[in-house]
Amino acid sequence: MAGATAFTIRAARPEEYPAVAALTDRAFAAGPYGHLPVSAERRALVNAVAERAADGAVLVAVETASESESERADAAGSRLLGTVSVVRAASPQSRLAVGDEAELRLLAVAPEARGRGLGEALALAAQEEALTWGSPAVVLDTGTLNHTSQRLYERLGYERFTSAAPVPTTDAAASEDRIDHIDYRLPLRDREDLVVRLVRDDEIDAVAALSVRAYEYAYELSDEYRASIADVAPRAVEHQVWVAADATTGELLGSVATPRRGSTISPLAQPGELDFRLLAVDPPARGRGVGEELTRLAIELARLRGLDRVVMNSGPQMTGAHRLYAKLGFDRLHDREREIVDGDRRFLLLAFTIDVPRATRSIAA
Known part of the structure; x- marks a missing residue:
């Protein structure tokens, strides 16, 4: 079909928030930690789409229909292929960000849509969102077993670092900390003045x-x-x-x-x-x-x-x-x-x- 490999990135709409959470669940279930039980804290984090949108931005990649199909696609709802969230340091959803840094969270691509450059496009769109805030850097973490994500972030210029942020004491953070993480940082500014x-x-x-x-x-x-x-x-x-x-x-x-x-x-x-x-x-x-x-x-x-x-x-x-x-x-x-x-x-x-x-x-x- 024409347009079957094309997609557009935009802000998630409120009516899409349940679908964003479901897509995130499916993507992580197909990843290297999919065999682990999903804790209540982790599920709450994934489902808190509205909170992430309020504290920053939730972006989605949606299938781009051909012009002749666009009216049917609008009527049926856009097909979500991937999502990423960007949150601020003061947000309850943040783990690493300090000061004015932005934090990339929950980058997820539908299993059937992998191999189309969606992860990279979403990460770059998240970087643009951070630029609009004037953030000095984007930080993120990924599991040590998630080698695909590590290769992506390092290809995009992220560097490993040791976070100086205080470790949150919430149950959600404690649940996530049972998985070993690698922390990454990407500077966004060439000048400090x-x-x-x-x-x-x-x-x-x-x-x-x-x-x-x-x-x-x-x-x-x-x-x-x-x-x-x-x-x-x-x-x-x-x-x-x-x-x-x-x-x-x-x-x-x-x-x-x-x-x-x-x-x-x-x-x-x-x-x-x-x-x-x-x-x-x-x-x-x-x-x-x-x-x-x-x-x-x-x-x-x-x-x-x-x-x-x-x-x-x-x-x-x-x-x-x-x-x-x-x-x-x-x-x-x-x-x-x-x-x-x-x-x-x-x-x-x-x-x-x-x-x-x-x-x-x-x-x-």
């Missing part, structure tokens, strides 16, 4: 003002373009608006907008590409590498989503941004450049592209 995360609701106006300042600093803006730049609230709902903040003071230093998984943010992007818009650095923060960090974020998102290229448009007057793109290895995309009219001005809208470097491929929407 910046935190990059999604914008918060109470920061929308500040990001709008910052973005307008950034563009007015070097460019002459038409009223229409200025209004578009400042229209952050609907952009944050439809797409993703990221901020770079000073790690010590929390001061907002820059922003960029990217599409949500499975969509685009401009007419420029084609299948297999991620586009971004409105890269802005507050003038007082220039020279700190904020624009470079936000551009690298867009490249990392493309890698995590298994996309091939990053593309973006830029006006001819934005020479500072052009120097940054050249430094990072972007090339001009001449065949997609077009002439546009902005107020009483007519100019060529430039296009840039870069191939996405990756050691591994994910399969996602």
Whole structure:
């Protein structure tokens, strides 16, 4: 059947929570510890899907039907192929995370769907979720007999570590501790002085003002373009608006907008590409590498989503941004450049592209 090997990753819906728990049970029963009796504590952990969603995120991989089948699939409910949870350190579901770290829990793939890259795609989607929180790292543990998971995490760059987190004293933790675990950690930040995360609701106006300042600093803006730049609230709902903040003071230093998984943010992007818009650095923060960090974020998102290229448009007057793109290895995309009219001005809208470097491929929407 067309689309039989395709899948999409998204947040689990509340009506799917029982199916998420059932899938997790089936997956673990088919694993190296499936012969062990399931304790009441373990079952409670698996069934606490709503709690994990409230404390972080529960993601699912669902079968992607062909376009002709999509209405029937919606009516019948999506077929779940895998799931993973991401929780915060303060969550009762967390075992290892400390501070602002995110913890990956209960990665599970339906036995009949194994061998399709689902585990890797879910782990990468969980990593993206942690990025949206501004987490400095993702931590996780897996049983010593779970060699398949160990190979996956080590291929994705996770390193073994000795946890400094206090061991929980709950019955659920005690039950899990009867199985020997290996602890893993994946750093998400290259720099300690910046935190990059999604914008918060109470920061929308500040990001709008910052973005307008950034563009007015070097460019002459038409009223229409200025209004578009400042229209952050609907952009944050439809797409993703990221901020770079000073790690010590929390001061907002820059922003960029990217599409949500499975969509685009401009007419420029084609299948297999991620586009971004409105890269802005507050003038007082220039020279700190904020624009470079936000551009690298867009490249990392493309890698995590298994996309091939990053593309973006830029006006001819934005020479500072052009120097940054050249430094990072972007090339001009001449065949997609077009002439546009902005107020009483007519100019060529430039296009840039870069191939996405990756050691591994994910399969996602």
